[in-house]
Amino acid sequence: MKTVFVTVGTTSFDELIECVTSEEATQVLSALGYEKLVLQVGRGSVVPDAGSFAGLQVDVFRFKGSIAEDMRDADLVISHAGAGSCLEALGARRPLLVVVNDRLMDNHQLELAKQLHSDSHLLYCTCSTLTQTLRTMDLSVLAPFLPGRPQNFATFLDQALGLH
């Protein structure tokens, strides 16, 4: 089942949940062939009812021990700009659309999302441009995000500390 996974991380992002479940957005998602919408709403106060609308089956939960499975089962991840969520989605090699919360000014988390966007690893929009972005997005332009190399750190340290 073609699935969209929406995640807001450990905080809340009511505006995102509202706009992704709006009639307009759900219609676009249906038209794109998505059949299931899974929402992780965190501490938010907007908690849509599970069920189906506009041909989409909707699942909702607040938190889980691990969202790795939801990431793996998703064909598209829509996430807040949090570093943890972005890295988890990219690590799972899922197409990622980051929705920036423009009400949070000067949020250092944005630094990483912006850089990953300029390196073509993710798409980037705000709540007000979400529907338009979904309608026109081209996921094939996204470049795979290669894992970091902790081995380089280990090798450097071995040498620096005189272990060899």
Place this chain on the structure above:
Amino acid sequence: MMAIFWGIISGIVLVLFVFTIRLLVVVRTGSECKPGKKGSVSMLVVGGSGGHTTEVLRLVERLSQAYSPRHYVIADTDIMSEDKIRTLETLKNETYADPKFTIHRIPRSREVRQSWSSSVLTTLNALLFSIPLVFRLKPDVVLCNGPGTCVPLCVAGLFLGALGVKKVLIIYVESICRVENLSLSGKILYRLSDYFFVQWSTLKDKYPRSIYIGRLV
């Protein structure tokens, strides 16, 4: 009376002066310090909520069994980190015969969005707990990536060196989240660390003393 007063003042100034010189010498001589020559390196690893523990554990995961024992320190209000540490150590346990690790908790030095003035007080409080802990563990290195808790622990490590007890190497790896600006902990520890890693070349350009060998996590 005045003579005693000035005597005390100049005494304090002299002690501070000698201590500062010692501190500078300790900070500058990191590259000559090779604790690995004795075969093993004891580590103090600082964890923290908000991704810090996950990130630092990815580095620890790749270190050989020569990095032993590993002493993890986390904030007392941190509920997620201990499980993550135990999971990794269980994994290491399967690979290596005799892993040694301990977990310690100290008062949090700074909560998210805490004001500057009260941060100074809570950091001093955390320092009171860090100094005896670091003096007891006497690690060869402190490894951290920027949670508030790491500043008092690194300062305690510097004290150990400045007092001539033991040179504690400070290895700082700035979080991958930091692309253009260092975190507050990073700014404080930039000149005090023996090895200061950044994970984006934009930061390397801004902070030339840092080490950039690509993205690490």
